Amino acid sequence: RYVRQLQRLQLLFSPTSADSRGARQFVEEAAVDFARQHPDVVLYVSPRSGRAPVLLAEYLNGTVREELINSKTSEEIVQLATKLAGQSGLDIIRIRKPFHTDNPSIQGQWHPLTNKPSALTVQGPRLQPK
Amino acid sequence: VAKTSLTSPPWPEVKLPDPVEEAKYHAEVVQKVNQLIAEGHYGRLFAVVHFASKQWKVTSEDLIMMDNALEAECGDRIRMEKVLLVGADDFTLIGRPILGKDLVRVEATVIEKTESWPKINMRFWRRHNYQRKKIIVTPQTVLRINSIEIFPCLS
Numbered sequence: 321r322y323v324r325q326l327q328r329l330q331l332l333f334s335p336t337s338a339d340s341r342g343a344r345q346f347v348e349e350a351a352v353d354f355a356r357q358h359p360d361v362v363l364y365v366s367p368r369s370g371r372a373p374v375l376l377a378e379y380l381n382g383t384v385r386e387e388l389i390n391s392k393t394s395e396e397i398v399q400l401a402t403k404l405a406g407q408s409g410l411d412i413i414r415i416r417k418p419f420h421t422d423n424p425s426i427q428g429q430w431h432p433l434t435n436k437p438s439a440l441t442v443q444g445p446r447l448q449p450k
Numbered sequence: 451v452a453k454t455s456l457t458s459p460p461w462p463e464v465k466l467p468d469p470v471e472e473a474k475y476h477a478e479v480v481q482k483v484n485q486l487i488a489e490g491h492y493g494r495l496f497a498v499v500h501f502a503s504k505q506w507k508v509t510s511e512d513l514i515m516m517d518n519a520l521e522a523e524c525g526d527r528i529r530m531e532k533v534l535l536v537g538a539d540d541f542t543l544i545g546r547p548i549l550g551k552d553l554v555r556v557e558a559t560v561i562e563k564t565e566s567w568p569k570i571n572m573r574f575w576r577r578h579n580y581q582r583k584k585i586i587v588t589p590q591t592v593l594r595i596n597s598i599e600i601f602p603c604l605s
Contacts, residue, residue, distance in 0.1 A: 322525035322559055406524045406563035408592075414567050421512040426496045427539060 323360075325379050325408035329401060330364045333373040339390040340373035346394035354398060358405050375400060379409025480604050483541050487602040492538035495598040497556055500532040500548075508556065508595050519589040522560050528593070530556040536600055543600070555599045562592040 331347065333340035347365055355363050375387045375397070385404065389397050428434070451457075467475075486492060496509045502516045522528055533554045536543045543549060571584040 322561070324524065325562070403563075403565070408562045408564070412564065412567045415515070418515040418517075419506060419513060421509055423494060423509055423512075426494050426509065427537060427542075 323380075324358070324405065325381075326358075326361050326377060326405050327380055328362050328364060328376075328378040329404065330366065330376040330378075331373075332366055332368055332371055332376065333389075334369045334371055335367045336369060337373075342392045342394050342397055343373045343389055346397045350394055350398050354401055361405055375404070377404040377407075379407075381409040383409035383411070385409075483543075484602045484604050486541065487600055487604075492540070495536060495538050495600065497533050497537075497554065497598050498535040499530050499556055500534060501530060505534065508598070510595055510597050512595055513561075514558075514593045514595065516591045516593070517566070517588055518591065519563060520560060520591050524560055524563055526560050527596070528558045528560065530558060536598070543604075550603075552603055553601060555597075555601075557596045557598075558593045559596055560591060561594050562590075564590050564592070566590050 331343060331351075333343035333347070335344070351363060351365060355361075373389045375389050377385045377387070379385075385407075387400055387404065389400070392400075494509055496507060499506050499508050501514075502518060506514055508514070520528075531548075531551060533549045533556055534545050534547060536545075536549060536554050543553070566588045569586045569588075571586050572581065574581040
């Protein structure tokens with residue numbers, strides 16, 4: 321019952337420039353393995369000249385993340401791609417709490433009057449008949 | 451001997467019950483709880499789990515985030531051991547310090563493996579022309595607890 325949050329991975333590189341050598345090696349060697357290991361991610365490879373090599377990741381909630389792969393080896397690109405595949409589209413900002421529950425209390429939330437004898441049964445000096 | 455303010459301790463004196471009666475009462479309670487579990491008369495279960503050097507109070511379908519990277523891949527089911535406490539509406543099972551593995555079962559799935567937001571680590575001494583800036587990005591894992599189950603094998 322697990323849905324991967326990554327929708328599409330678009331790899332843009334240019335077939336001539338020296339920066340995208342790693343991208344070209346990745347496309348030749350590791351792209352097919354990556355696609356087989358992550359069958360629910362669609363990988364688009366589009367060679368375009370005149371653009372810096374970029375890895376575009378689109379998630380199910382619509383966020384798009386661009387990662388530059390200028391002069392990176394194909395192993396680093398593989399690691400980047402697996403990292404993006406494991407992320408979800410939420411913004412990477414400071415999260416205040418490392419947990420989130422919809423039902424925080426089961427036995428009833430504690431308030432200062434739990435585990436105290438009720439006011440009617442308290443024995444005080446005034447309640448005793450004289 | 452005369453009674454002064456220091457003859458007896460200031461706290462109220464507690465009489466311990468008879469051990470035989472105590473054992474009977476314990477057996478009765480255990481049998482009732484076993485019956486409840488076997489019939490399934492409990493609603494949501496919560497558990498206190500020791501995981502990643504922290505203790506979490508956990509119910510089903512809730513999210514937990516660790517500041518480390520687990521070895522499991524995204525989408526793997528994980529069974530958590532080291533359960534300290536299990537409770538429902540009417541009863542709680544307290545472990546000393548952990549409960550047996552044949553008693554409780556806590557299952558979780560790895561949802562996400564991301565990195566944290568870039569934390570800045572800066573050191574600065576005034577009037578000494580010394581400052582160092584370092585950006586720390588730690589890997590994080592998000593788990594979702596799928597279910598907590600108990601089995602009636604108390605004793």
